[in-house]
Amino acid sequence: MSHLTRRYGAHVAVDDVSFEVGKGEVVGFLGPNGAGKSTTLRVLAGFLGPTSGTVKVAGHDVVDDSFEARRAVGYMPESVPLYPEMRVVEYLRFRAELKRAPRGKRAAWVDDAMAKAHVLDVAHKRIAHLSRGYRQRVGIADAIVARPPVVVLDEPTAGLDPNQIRETRTLIRELGREHTVVVSTHILSEVEACATRVLLVHKGKLLAQGSIEEVRAMRGATGIEVVVHGDAAAAERALRAVEGVRDAARADPDAGELVRLGARFAEKLGAPERAAAVERCVAALVAAGVGVREVRPAGGSLEDAFAALTHAESESGGEP
Amino acid sequence: MRGFWPVYRRELFAFFVTPLAWALIVVFLVVQGMHFFLLVDHFSRSADAGMGDETPLSAFFGNTVLLYLVLFVLVPPMTMRLFAEERRSGTIETLMTAPVSSPAVVLAKYAAALTTYVAMWLPTVLYLVILGRTGALDWRAASSAYLGVLLVGAAYLSLGLCASALTRSQFLAMVFTALVLLVLFVLGVGEFVTREGTTMHTVCSHVSVWAAMNDFASGVIDSRRLVFYGTLTVLPLYVATRAVEAWRWG
Numbered sequence: 001m002s003h004l005t006r007r008y009g010a011h012v013a014v015d016d017v018s019f020e021v022g023k024g025e026v027v028g029f030l031g032p033n034g035a036g037k038s039t040t041l042r043v044l045a046g047f048l049g050p051t052s053g054t055v056k057v058a059g060h061d062v063v064d065d066s067f068e069a070r071r072a073v074g075y076m077p078e079s080v081p082l083y084p085e086m087r088v089v090e091y092l093r094f095r096a097e098l099k100r101a102p103r104g105k106r107a108a109w110v111d112d113a114m115a116k117a118h119v120l121d122v123a124h125k126r127i128a129h130l131s132r133g134y135r136q137r138v139g140i141a142d143a144i145v146a147r148p149p150v151v152v153l154d155e156p157t158a159g160l161d162p163n164q165i166r167e168t169r170t171l172i173r174e175l176g177r178e179h180t181v182v183v184s185t186h187i188l189s190e191v192e193a194c195a196t197r198v199l200l201v202h203k204g205k206l207l208a209q210g211s212i213e214e215v216r217a218m219r220g221a222t223g224i225e226v227v228v229h230g231d232a233a234a235a236e237r238a239l240r241a242v243e244g245v246r247d248a249a250r251a252d253p254d255a256g257e258l259v260r261l262g263a264r265f266a267e268k269l270g271a272p273e274r275a276a277a278v279e280r281c282v283a284a285l286v287a288a289g290v291g292v293r294e295v296r297p298a299g300g301s302l303e304d305a306f307a308a309l310t311h312a313e314s315e316s317g318g319e320p
Numbered sequence: 321m322r323g324f325w326p327v328y329r330r331e332l333f334a335f336f337v338t339p340l341a342w343a344l345i346v347v348f349l350v351v352q353g354m355h356f357f358l359l360v361d362h363f364s365r366s367a368d369a370g371m372g373d374e375t376p377l378s379a380f381f382g383n384t385v386l387l388y389l390v391l392f393v394l395v396p397p398m399t400m401r402l403f404a405e406e407r408r409s410g411t412i413e414t415l416m417t418a419p420v421s422s423p424a425v426v427l428a429k430y431a432a433a434l435t436t437y438v439a440m441w442l443p444t445v446l447y448l449v450i451l452g453r454t455g456a457l458d459w460r461a462a463s464s465a466y467l468g469v470l471l472v473g474a475a476y477l478s479l480g481l482c483a484s485a486l487t488r489s490q491f492l493a494m495v496f497t498a499l500v501l502l503v504l505f506v507l508g509v510g511e512f513v514t515r516e517g518t519t520m521h522t523v524c525s526h527v528s529v530w531a532a533m534n535d536f537a538s539g540v541i542d543s544r545r546l547v548f549y550g551t552l553t554v555l556p557l558y559v560a561t562r563a564v565e566a567w568r569w570g
Contacts, residue, residue, distance in 0.1 A: 045417040049568045067322065071419040081410030083330070085337045097326040098418045142414065 468536025
């Protein structure tokens with residue numbers, strides 16, 4: 001995908017995004033809601049045309065060779081739209097035929113997709129009667145039923161309960177063995193759980209991309225939160241004096257004996273340096289004579305990662 | 321025509337799995353059955369009264385608003401969900417990201433609606449069989465009457481499908497289709513209120529479904545009517561295809 005731009009009228013949903021996904025990768029497409037994830041995936045799946053730029057799937061251009069490009073992609077939209085009046089197996093047979101699965105192998109492929117997506121037990125139920133979790137899995141079965149080289153799943157865990165989320169992530173990892181998988185999400189830990197590589201998007205732009213380890217590093221705490229017993233002012237002074245701490249302040253000004261304080265690290269610290277800074281903070285507090293009751297890493301959310309990234313990029317002279 | 325057959329079969333399935341289809345067919349057959357009964361009753365009472373050219377056949381298909389009313393009530397609910405429902409529920413996204421071509425999808429949905437329409441009319445052939453057993457029946461006039469029914473239905477269904485492709489709401493699609501059919505009908509009625517020889521009169525008599533069915537029911541196949549209903553079928557299908565393609569870029 002190179003220089004993809006997609007506009008809706010005057011609104012630019014995706015702005016000059018370029019990336020490549022290698023064969024057999026599981027790529028997490030990460031960004032907050034409204035970042036342009038769905039739009040990008042829709043272009044990839046051939047539902048929307050690019051305003052400018054070129055998108056190729058398995059060597060086929062989505063505009064010039066739309067038919068072959070769409071054949072190469074198994075796509076599950078965010079809302080997992082299905083036909084409620086059909087039974088699961090009827091629906092998947094219809095989809096397999098529509099996606100031109102070879103006639104003789106169609107039934108076998110449908111069974112195989114149902115087994116992989118764990119929907120065999122509801123094969124003869126009407127889709128209207130399925131729970132959210134099962135619908136999602138039928139959607140995934142649909143995406144893989146014609147055995148496309150590329151599988152694109154838009155927010156596959158949205159609206160699921162924690163158990164189902166865990167199962168879906170396992171399923172995505174399993175899919176990664178046979179397909180190239182592109183998964184979008186706004187949850188960082190989700191990418192950590194199932195992707196091998198991450199693309200970070202924000203406001204239609206590709207902010208950063210990297211391996212899962214690099215993202216783990218980004219996720220590192222940007223500060224700590226401590227609860228101490230004793231002199232709040234002394235604790236604050238002690239924290240400020242620690243090397244690597246940018247600033248420190250009381251989090252709740254009028255809370256009796258126990259005082260909650262927040263300290264933020266300087267942004268250029270790497271993960272090991274931050275860990276060291278945490279140790280220094282605790283030591284400084286103990287030396288200042290205050291009792292430390294709790295120490296917790298603060299930040300590390302997606303928003304913090306974005307903040308850190310945009311900051312880092314503008315410092316290095318690049319566009320945020 | 322990539323994807324024509326699976327979409328065609330799914331549309332038929334979707335139509336007949338809902339109670340709506342069966343309700344429509346029952347209403348249709350009850351109305352047509354009563355119509356036929358009344359006609360036969362009427363003709364048997366006044367057999368000697370000298371009816372001129374009128375036969376039960378020509379009266380069943382032509383010279384009546386009943387055929388039009390039936391279409392007016394049946395077509396909008398038959399076509400309203402074709403595209404509007406898929407867009408509302410989002411299934412259009414999975415449909416169009418499969419390797420299918422837009423004309424194939426439009427034609428498959430249209431063919432499914434037309435098949436249903438033909439299936440609704442099929443039982444009425446029985447009436448002709450009954451007429452044929454009790455008296456002389458002009459099978460050629462009957463065939464041209466059914467051709468008329470097919471042509472008018474094909475055009476109306478095409479208009480309905482187009483309306484469904486232009487809106488996300490089934491209700492709007494239904495209302496819009498009904499409005500267009502109403503305008504066509506009103507224009508047709510203009511045949512009787514405008515003076516002969518004026519342009520308006522010519523236009524109205526061409527559009528009139530009444531006049532058209534009168535012709536077809538008495539065995540007259542006028543090429544101008546073929547062209548008119550052919551155009552009314554092809555044009556909305558073309559517009560619908562363009563609309564489907566436009567969603568990718570809109």
